Amino acid sequence: HxxxxxxxxxxxxxxxxxxxxxxxxxxxxxxxxxxxxxxxxxxxxxxxxxxxxxxxxxSTVLLDPLKAEHGTQHLLHELHKVHLxxxxxxxxxxxxxxxxxxxxxxxxxxxxxxxxxxxxxxxxxxxxxxxxxxxxxxxxxxxxxxxxxxxxxxxxxxxxxxxxxxxxxxxxxxxxxxxxxxxxxxxxxxxxxxxxxxxxxxxxxxxxxxxxxxxxxxxxxxxxxxxxxxxxxxxxxxxxxxxxxxxxxxxxxxxxxxxxxxxxxxGKDERVYSQGEQNNFLSLGKSLVAARDLKAGSILCDDNIIAKTPAKGISPLNIDKFIGKTLQRDLLKDDYLAFDDIDESIKNNATIHGFDIPKKWGVVGRLNDYHEYLEFLPDLVEMHLTWRDIENFIPPTAIHEQDLVVHAPEYYRDKLIDFTTNDPVVREYSIEMLNKTIELARELDNNFSGQTHPEGPRVVVHPGGHFVSRTNSNKDEQYRVLIKNLKEINTEGVRVLVENMPPFPWYFGGQWYNTIFLNHNEITQFCETINWGLCYDLSHAQLYCNHANFKLTEFTRSILPHIEYLHVSDASGVTNEGLQIGEGNVDFEQVFAILDKLDTGFIPEIWQGHLRKGKGFVEALHRIDRIYKKLSSGSCHVH
The missing domain is CATH 3.20.20.70 (Aldolase class I)
Structure with a gap:
């Protein structure tokens, strides 16, 4: 009607x-x-x-309002005054x-x-x-x-x-x-x-x-x-x-x-374990570890198992599954327990065999643990730094055959970096952080013989433009300041890539609001203005597309000429990033088909994918391998 x-x-x-x-x-x-x-x-x-x-x-009241009750008299008088x-x-x-x-x-x-x-x-x-x-x-x-x-x-x-x-x-x-x-x-x-x-x-x-x-x-x-x-x-x-x-x-x-x-x-009437909570649980929660050094053959009991932070392993809810079981390997004090420690029949699901991805792929790690993932035989290693890594850097001694990518910290001395601000304090420590990251990347370059970029190791950085609450910012001014500040960086010996951002990033254990480097047209204009490349994060892009009601395939086509590196993971809604491949909204077959001629390297950036010996990373690689096999068979059509 x-x-x-x-x-x-x-x-x-x-x-x-x-x-x-x-x-x-x-x-x-x-x-x-x-x-x-x-x-x-x-x-x-x-x-x-x-x-x-x-x-x-x-008519009686209209002709003589005094005959009405006081309330009616007052109301009628007011209505005459405001009548349209x-x-x-x-x-x-x-x-x-x-x-x-x-x-x-x-x-x-x-x-x-x-x-x-x-x-x-x-x-x-x-x-x-x-x-x-x-x-x-x-x-x-x-x-x-x-x-x-x-x-x-x-x-x-x-x-x-x-x-x-x-x-x-x-x-x-x-x-x-x-x-x-x-x-x-x-x-x-x-x-x-x-x-x-x-x-x-x-x-x-x-x-x-x-x-x-x-x-x-x-x-x-x-x-x-x-x-x-x-x-x-x-x-x-x-x-x-x-x-x-x-x-x-x-x-x-x-x-x-x-x-x-x-x-x-x-929300809705069901308990939702949000991604922010999951991330905070890693640093606040607990997992089962050995309470002291234990030899293989030991019988596990309450006295030799304890729950400690960070939560990188088995939940304390599962302690009864370990009590009374025979330990299958030696454990040092504070080593994390795993189910294959008590059952030889359980195979490590993080097997590195059985995939043949036709693109350069890598793993992401920290300075203190990246070597644990080299057994996967990646083509590249992305070193995700913290600001403490920069302050306390000790160059490794080993030489590796992989390509090197360095990801700059999002924080410096526990403060968020931001290259879009005119605040002199924030601007100064942000530039200092990136300059020190670049110096570290130049040093690390000596330990990686597989460099593919002629300018040197690639350095990925977030642009900033975030606020703790929803803000109507002057985006033109933010981009102007961003370009001005980035031009002060000494990029000799490295190739700096700016990463596209999600609309609602997670910082300090909570949700923030990002204002720039979300929209494909803005990103394209930026890349054409300054000679810096793009680290294309598929998960971030999907979150923006969900928020803006835009197609990820069109987004990808738009920024394709500027992509020099990829972060690959799934996403859902407007905040759930870094999901396992196939567990969100990204149509990987469509996107990979668009990226077919691009081989700049990628990492599976699965949230907490490094836990349990990189199980999440390897599962992502297996799923990506299956997608490429399907593409090569010609069963996918790009729209």
Whole structure:
């Protein structure tokens, strides 16, 4: 029945209505200002009230208001002061067309309802005073538009009766829980009625709030409200009926931000072990280790097993599986236990045999453990540095036949690096970090004989551009500063690559917000402006594409000429990066086909893939091997 372009019917998040009501004070200019401000805040709907006073009130009261009760006298006096003509209201509908909002109104009488239908309002609101006005409701239903009804000043018996009427008339309706006092006392709001109202009606249910502040509004959303209506004003201290129970523009904007945070935090009714928690568990949790040196043949017991941090092995939940078992190999104190330590029949799943990937591939490690993965016979090694590696670097003595890639630290002296800032302190330590990383890469180059890039080892760096909270930054200025700062780096003897970023990276054990090096067009422009290459992280790109509703295949084609190295892993949602191949949203067959002629080297960057002797890395390589075999058989078609 309703127009297809009505946001109300298509919105997935909470539908927010900024109710101007009569807070325009009878001024068209004030109404336009409120419409404009509400639209800029990002509300979905903006609403006013419309009355034909001659139809609305009895002739006795209109002719002699003194015959009415004091409350009616006062209200009628105020309504005369703020009255807008139908012509003025029509002008506001025209004005609102320029904004991406539903602009609509609450008619308080049949004449006003007819007028709104004539100017093609996208939907109708019925206020609490008319919730039981079946004559008005029936007339509005006949217009075949969505209807939102507030249920203030009504009993549950009346609500059930009206709901039955609406259902019988096959109305497209939603209900708002409401306490019709201005401002509403917190103890009277009774938010727990919202789920019951939804149960009674079986339709989309929301909350129309008149409280000071907005804490109950957030509570309503947590209890299932899908529509929120709040009054908006330019100044809560103005004289008038509704200003004191309204939110000013600044507070309305603040409420919108808090609603967004709340919606993102509600989740679903199942326990989700987030990736951030998994990462923190590595440094905060515990795994089973040998409590002292143990010889093969020892019988394991409570006294010779202990749980210690970091959590790089078997969960303490599995301790009973080890108690009483015979140890199959010698263990030193603090060596991590594995199931194959107690059962010879268990083979190490991290087998390095059986794959033949037709591209240069590598492993990622730290300075203190990379040698453990050389038995995989990789073509390259990516050395992921911490800032302490830089401060305490001791050159290795062995010579390796692999190519070398060095990944610069994301932190320096426990502070996040950022090349997009004009802050002199952050800028100075970020540049110092990268210069020292490059010096270290030049030294390490002597230990790796398989270099393939003519300029020397590749150095991967993150650009910065992150904030602890959502921020509207000047991206043009950020890129200008980024290029300016990077040009100060001495890149002799290395090839520096900037890595594309995820929209919501994990830093300091929590989620941050990134603003640059997300979009393919921006990345291309950067690479064409400065002679630095791109480390293409597939997982980061997929997260951005999920966030921006863009195709990863198109993203990949766009930045293809600038790719000089690859990080390969899967991703899902907008935060889950570094997933095992095939466990997220990346269509690897499509992407690998696009990258077919590129052989700059890649690593499987699986989150915690280094644990349990690199099990995650090797599993990823096996899966990548199978994808390439499928591609070579011609069973994949690129779209």
């Amino acid at each position: 309703s127009k297809e372009n009505v946001i109300f019917n298509n919105i997935e998040s909470t539908y927010i209505i900024a109710e101007i009501g009569i807070n325009h004070n009878g001024s068209v200019k004030e109404a336009e200002k409120l419409i404009r401000n509400a639209a800029e805040i990002g509300v979905h709907g903006v609403k006013i009230q419309i009355r034909d006073l001659n139809t609305l009130y009895t 003509s139908f012509e003025q209201v029509a002008g506001l509908f025209d004005y609102a067309e320029q904004f991406n909002i539903d602009f609509f109104a609450t008619p308080f009488d049949l004449v006003s309802a007819e007028f709104l239908n004539d100017i093609d309002t996208p939907l109708f609101k019925i206020g609490s005073p008319d919730f039981t006005n079946l004559q008005l409701i029936k007339k509005i239903i006949s217009y075949n538009k969505p209807i939102i009804l507030s249920t203030g000043m009504s009993t549950e018996k009346e609500i059930r009766q009206v709901v039955a009427f609406l259902q019988d008339q096959k109305a497209d309706f939603s209900l708002l829980h409401c306490n019709s006092t201005y401002p509403a006392a917190y103890q009277d709001i009774n938010l727990r009625y919202i789920p019951r109202l939804k149960h009674i009606s079986g339709v989309k249910t929301g909350y129309s709030g008149h409280e000071q502040g907005y804490a109950p509004t957030l509570g309503a959303i947590a209890l299932g409200a899908e529509i929120i209506e709040r009054h908006i004003t330019m100044d809560t201290k103005q004289e008038g009926l509704d200003h004191s129970s309204s939110l000013d523009v600044s507070m309305f904007r603040e409420m919108m931000c808090d609603i967004w945070k709340l919606e993102n935090s509600l």
